[in-house]
Amino acid sequence: MTDYILTALRFNQVLERNDQGRPTKEIRHRRGALITDLDELEAQRLLRAGAIRPADEVAAEEAAAERIAAAVVDQVPPQGAEPPAATTGGASAERPRRPRATATDEKWVAYAEAIGIDAEDLEGKNKDEIIALVDAAEEK
Numbered sequence: 029m030t031d032y033i034l035t036a037l038r039f040n041q042v043l044e045r046n047d048q049g050r051p052t053k054e055i056r057h058r059r060g061a062l063i064t065d066l067d068e069l070e071a072q073r074l075l076r077a078g079a080i081r082p083a084d085e086v087a088a089e090e091a092a093a094e095r096i097a098a099a100v101v102d103q104v105p106p107q108g109a110e111p112p113a114a115t116t117g118g119a120s121a122e123r124p125r126r127p128r129a130t131a132t133d134e135k136w137v138a139y140a141e142a143i144g145i146d147a148e149d150l151e152g153k154n155k156d157e158i159i160a161l162v163d164a165a166e167e168k
Contacts, residue, residue: 032063032071033086036079039063126162133158140165 034057044053057063062083074080124142127135136158137150145165150158
């Protein structure tokens with residue numbers, strides 16, 4: 029028997045029925061669940077409906093996605109390295125987007141460093157002080 033991964037939101041697998049044909053024993057599955065012991069007709073019906081996929085296909089796709097993610101991570105420059113020169117031009121390519129006032133301190137520090145404020149100037153400052161430094165740097 030083949031194992032399947034449920035892609036539908038839910039599936040109630042009927043294991044036993046009473047004399048009137050009503051389910052007496054069933055397993056309730058949710059999306060992403062591993063389903064085993066499906067009879068061939070039920071498996072074909074669910075495959076045609078797109079409610080399940082073979083588990084080996086899903087595992088192969090996840091492995092490929094992990095390899096792609098690892099390749100993308102390998103292409104990210106190390107922290108502190110100079111970013112590549114922008115080829116598209118324009119102000120949006122040169123400067124990152126200013127964080128919202130409700131953003132975390134870490135996002136404000138990262139933004140301040142990105143616009144050229146020295147990290148030593150940011151040490152020990154709270155968010156309001158960092159925003160004041162950013163405002164002063166942007167006015168220049």
